[in-house]
Amino acid sequence: MAKDPRAEDPRNWEIETRAVRGGMARSPHGEISEALFLTQSFAYDSAEAADARFGGGPGFIYQRFGNPTTAMFEERLALMEGAEMCRATASGMSAVTAALMGLVKAGDHVVAGRALFGSCRWILSNLLPRFGVETTYVDAPEPEAWRAACRPNTRAFLVESPANPLLEVSPIGAIADIAHAAGAKLVVDNVFATPIFQKPLALGADIVVYSATKHIDGQGRVLGGAILGAEALMTEAYKDLLRHTGPALSPFNSWVLLKGLETLELRVMRQTQTAARLADAIAVHGKVRRVMYPGRADHPQAAIIANQMTGGGNVIAFDLGDRAQAWRFLNALQIVDISNNLGDAKSMATHPSTTTHRSMPEAERLEIGLTEGWVRMSVGLEGAGDLGRDVSRALDAA
Structure with missing residues (x-):
């Protein structure tokens, strides 16, 4: 797989160009439509090459760890979002769950907007308490409500903006400032706004999550999700979590979503x-x-x-x-x-x-x-x- 040697720095492109050409990596066949690598695993030229790959060298090891088609989708969405890194997941809810689990441990506390998708509320109210993580819900548009809910052990904020289903909108920048002052990270579910209409990372958020099932696919075909943020945080919080728990996006779904981004x-x-x-x-x-x-x-x-x-x-x-x-x-x-x-x-x-x-x-x-x-x-x-x-x-x- 090779990048186009003629290409400019894609970070200088307009979003429409990023949507069509971002992340493009061609095989030696020079295909115009991105290739679909429908494979679970990868072969090595030698035992030494396998050792080098597993030791952190370049290349792919196993679909759960990464795939060339999925990597193109991740890079393209990261360019559109203005993020340093993206990790794709099998669904929007797997993205939300992993985004939170990577930031908290037993004894920690989460503050979340009251208005959330029903499954997100279930994660916070039913799943996380099993592992010793408590959540306080607040009226998300009110910054002081977030500040008042903080505790010494608060580690994550979660907000949907606009929120599901009544489209409540919250001041992301103000909430990010409060989170950071409390030593917490802000996770924003940006699915309703899409990267076309809102850039939470530029407003101060630490992590953005998507259900790619929605607008990114846009034609009712496949499930998918994504987590985006700064490379250091993404590596620290999610690299091992995603590799070992396995919410991997299939190569076929990656390809469908990659093509969906072209017309988003x-x-x-x-x-x-x-x-x-x-x-x-x-x-x-x-x-x-x-x-x-x-x-x-x-x-x-x-x-x-x-x-x-x-x-x-x-x-x-x-x-x-x-x-x-x-x-x-x-x-x-x-x-x-x-x-x-x-x-x-x-x-x-x-x-x-x-x-x-x-x-x-x-x-x-x-x-x-x-x-x-x-x-x-x-x-x-x-x-x-x-x-x-x-x-x-x-x-x-x-």
Whole structure:
């Protein structure tokens, strides 16, 4: 595998060029589309070569440790994020779990935003306590809440911004300052904003995590995840953890996600344009009590959004009052799918209380304002007029 000898320093490229050419390493065949190395292990020219490779020399050893196709995906995503290093994982949740486990040990403490994906709450509330790690939940947009929650043994902060499912946005820079003053690392789940609209590392975060299943794939095909950060921290916290616990991303999934990155900016920009138009239309419908969309001026954290995001993204949340009306809306859709995924080329909507956040106790859902009237919609690439007609018709039915 060889880098293009003609290539400029990719760190000087615009994000669109990074998305298409970042990390490109060609075999001697000179392929244009990146090669898929569908192999579990690798051969060595001699016993001495195997010894050198296992001793830390260049080259690949075993798929769990690394793969040429996966390495291209990692390098490309790192370039797009502005990170020194990326490590791919088998799913978004494996990325979140590893990101936290690499930073804490028995007796440590985590501070996390209250508004989190249901599985993230389960990790913090059910899994980490088994290993002696406690978590305090806070209202994430309030910096002083983070400061007040810190303890001498606080080692990690976790925040989603925008958060799932009601799109709460938190001041990443201010939270990072508080974390660092307390001797903790800040982990930001950036999946809703994508690297197109928000750069948490540039704002002060230590680690960024993604479910690559969402926008990075963008076509509903494969699972994947990623952890990104500075090389020293990534090596210290995650190199051995990922090698020995094995949440490896398959080469095939790596290749699909690598190709997904090529069109990420195009897709997300188009989806966001349509989402902004739909959010405005939904907001004025008589059946809708409230709309949450980071691209609207009436978002509660509009000032924070203006400071750290360059676009509103493709996800909208809106409150129809109760479960019956939310379900009537969903059941009346004729183009938009009912599905719990997001970031796809196809538009989809879900009822978070009974799907993505079902595992959260009702009291915890109410703490983040998630009542049973809320619908979360991920806007796809269909025609804006068609989506507007479908949503309007379903709102009338609600």
